[in-house]
Amino acid sequence: MNPALEYHHLQTRRQFFHGAGLKVGGVALAQLLGQRALSAKGPPSDGVYPALPGFPHFAPKAKNLIYLHMNGAPAQMDLFDYKPAMNRFFDQELPASVRNNQRITTMTSGQARFPVAPSKFAFEPCGKSGILMSELVPHMKGIADDVTMIKSVHTDAINHDPACTFVMTGSEVPGKPSLGSWLSYGLGSESQDLPAFVVFTPTFPKASQAQALFTRMWSSGFLPSKYDGVALRGTGDPVLFVKNPPGVNPGDRRAMLDALGKLNRKTFERFGDPETQTRISQYEMAFRMQSSVPELTDLGSESKATLEMYGPNVGKPGTYAHSAILTRRLIERGVRTVQILHRGWDQHGNLPKLIKGQCMDVDQPTAALVKDLKLRGLLEDTLVVFGGEFGRTVYCQGKLSRENYGRDHHPRNFCMWMAGGGVKAGTTYGETDDFSYNITENPVHLNEINATIMHCLGIDNHRFTFPFQGLQQRLTGVEDAYPVKGILA
Numbered sequence: 001m002n003p004a005l006e007y008h009h010l011q012t013r014r015q016f017f018h019g020a021g022l023k024v025g026g027v028a029l030a031q032l033l034g035q036r037a038l039s040a041k042g043p044p045s046d047g048v049y050p051a052l053p054g055f056p057h058f059a060p061k062a063k064n065l066i067y068l069h070m071n072g073a074p075a076q077m078d079l080f081d082y083k084p085a086m087n088r089f090f091d092q093e094l095p096a097s098v099r100n101n102q103r104i105t106t107m108t109s110g111q112a113r114f115p116v117a118p119s120k121f122a123f124e125p126c127g128k129s130g131i132l133m134s135e136l137v138p139h140m141k142g143i144a145d146d147v148t149m150i151k152s153v154h155t156d157a158i159n160h161d162p163a164c165t166f167v168m169t170g171s172e173v174p175g176k177p178s179l180g181s182w183l184s185y186g187l188g189s190e191s192q193d194l195p196a197f198v199v200f201t202p203t204f205p206k207a208s209q210a211q212a213l214f215t216r217m218w219s220s221g222f223l224p225s226k227y228d229g230v231a232l233r234g235t236g237d238p239v240l241f242v243k244n245p246p247g248v249n250p251g252d253r254r255a256m257l258d259a260l261g262k263l264n265r266k267t268f269e270r271f272g273d274p275e276t277q278t279r280i281s282q283y284e285m286a287f288r289m290q291s292s293v294p295e296l297t298d299l300g301s302e303s304k305a306t307l308e309m310y311g312p313n314v315g316k317p318g319t320y321a322h323s324a325i326l327t328r329r330l331i332e333r334g335v336r337t338v339q340i341l342h343r344g345w346d347q348h349g350n351l352p353k354l355i356k357g358q359c360m361d362v363d364q365p366t367a368a369l370v371k372d373l374k375l376r377g378l379l380e381d382t383l384v385v386f387g388g389e390f391g392r393t394v395y396c397q398g399k400l401s402r403e404n405y406g407r408d409h410h411p412r413n414f415c416m417w418m419a420g421g422g423v424k425a426g427t428t429y430g431e432t433d434d435f436s437y438n439i440t441e442n443p444v445h446l447n448e449i450n451a452t453i454m455h456c457l458g459i460d461n462h463r464f465t466f467p468f469q470g471l472q473q474r475l476t477g478v479e480d481a482y483p484v485k486g487i488l489a
Helices: 003-010 013-018 023-039 084-089 140-146 160-169 179-187 250-271 274-297 304-310 320-332 351-375 446-456
Strands: 064-070 123-126 131-134 147-154 197-200 337-342 382-387 391-396 407-410 414-420 427-429 439-441 466-468 471-473
Touching (some): 064 179, 064 351, 123 140, 140 147, 179 197, 179 337, 197 320, 274 320, 320 337, 320 351, 351 382, 382 446, 391 414
Parallel strands (some): 064 382, 147 427
Antiparallel strands (some): 382 414, 466 471
């Protein structure tokens, strides 16, 4: 065997160009790759992912993030943005001065009319704060004094896939790291036995108009792949291939991983590929998850009162309620970020019936999660975010009646709420016009939402970067985005 020939056979494409004598360009590339390798060092021997040096930038108000994403875009005027004046305009044309030639999707651009469709649902002020909420969310009314309701969120994208990608990665272009991956990379994890970033994609009412979910919403993008979100499945094994196959006991698995780790470390010493370190850490985490995941998913230690608080579906794996109680258990165990993506909110037609089913699925468990965190003293250290990728139009898509209507996509304004560490409780921020079509006070861009989330976790988004494709990449993009001071505690 010729060692030199064998070395060149084993070279990766990246290593070839790294040493191909590209003079000044090669030196610059080597420097960038060196920085990336240094930033992507593997975890210490105890398996805990450490924070980056200097992180957090300042004392955080929250240590953990729970992101409840309603995929498909809930109608803000049917849930949280009360607009009684619309009743006077039922079935009248949306005034041109309101629409103001803003772009609309091809799903309604061919309609002869844009008739105003007021919400058929009743609203009432809730709690001491008086935050207005719809009859569709009776349980969330009970946490009104714990949330900051942001009524003036806006985004750039008008269709689901780019809009959802933007919500979670700060870009409509696929390939960027998700919010949870950025936080895992910067802040590390306090859990030795569970991933830093966990994702649930629960079931949803069968009649719903559902959009697809893509793994890019919890992907690490150009960050090392060990910062990918780990999706816990609702049926079968929570994590595929974590269990030992028949005939393999834990001792055998430990011996195999020790031997494999030695081989991988030799490979890393030879080639310096940071993804080798990722493989080592992933094997170790999988070994620990063989015991930690069954313990996590066993609800036998939960009290009857707690289970009843989450609703009748809490014992059914794969449901939103089951995901919600597991989210609280993950936060208790030191997981940095938990994301629940609930599908079915794309209500272009038959909205009153469909949105009622969606709310029945998520309302009680969502409120229970906030209450449960608060009862256990976890809410002050956890930031909870609830929202979709954009809003819905006040004008009807399709046929209109007092009892039935549909709504198209609307990126100009929608509602989100936050609760927990770092944000004011019992506050409403921002305002829209009488048609819930344009923002009239305190606009909040989605990049500012992400800047606020990072601020609550002790991160200055302008100082949190990663070198890629010639840019110091940020979750909040190349333009300046600042935390929303009006909602910070």
